Amino acid sequence: QLQLQESGPGLVKPSETLSLTCTVSGGSISSSSYYWGWIRQPPGKGLEWIGSIYYSGSTYYNPSLKSRVTISVDTSKNQFSLKLSSVTAADTAVYYCARHSPTDIVATEWGQGTLVTVSS
């Protein structure tokens, strides 16, 4: 059974770069035509798609975050990562990683989520 687990600092200072990693177990990140993505949810608010990476390496980003976001894959570690630069308090959220099916790009498996707080 596929499992995803987010990891990274729970506290980031304003103007710094938020870095998170999603470790995939129970399946290879490079073996099938899946998309791997990041979604966030500010406390008490709705879901926001951040971006996705195809198993081949193609990336797709939310236009509103595109200038600050980088998603990458490390197949040797079976992980994919998120970097969000120049963070502000508005970036405080629970960050989820997810696997998206190859045909309909919908999130079928999710990590448990990790809260990242932006504060000095």
Added chain:
Amino acid sequence: DIQMTQSPSSLSASVGDRVTITCRASQGISNYLAWYQQKPGKVPKLLIYAASTLQSGVPSRFSGSGSGTDFTLTISSLQPEDVATYYCQKYNSALQAFGQGTRLEIK
């Protein structure tokens, strides 16, 4: 950018009621529309994709319809365990966007 707008933002209904939630896209998205359920304190769960295809394991009281710009999620007979926030999501061209969510409560 395509915007997704859900209505209502919240609703309260009785057990057994038929409940409908609407999602409208600012441009046509064919049937590239999914619905998720998020129970309080839990991870979102995929209910429906391709506008009307039920994800495996999802109760048959949930159904989806629509194409183009207007979509609906229907719960045919509301159950207490359906208390949750529901989100629509568009995914055409590999770019995704969520609606703002609809909070469903039991009256």
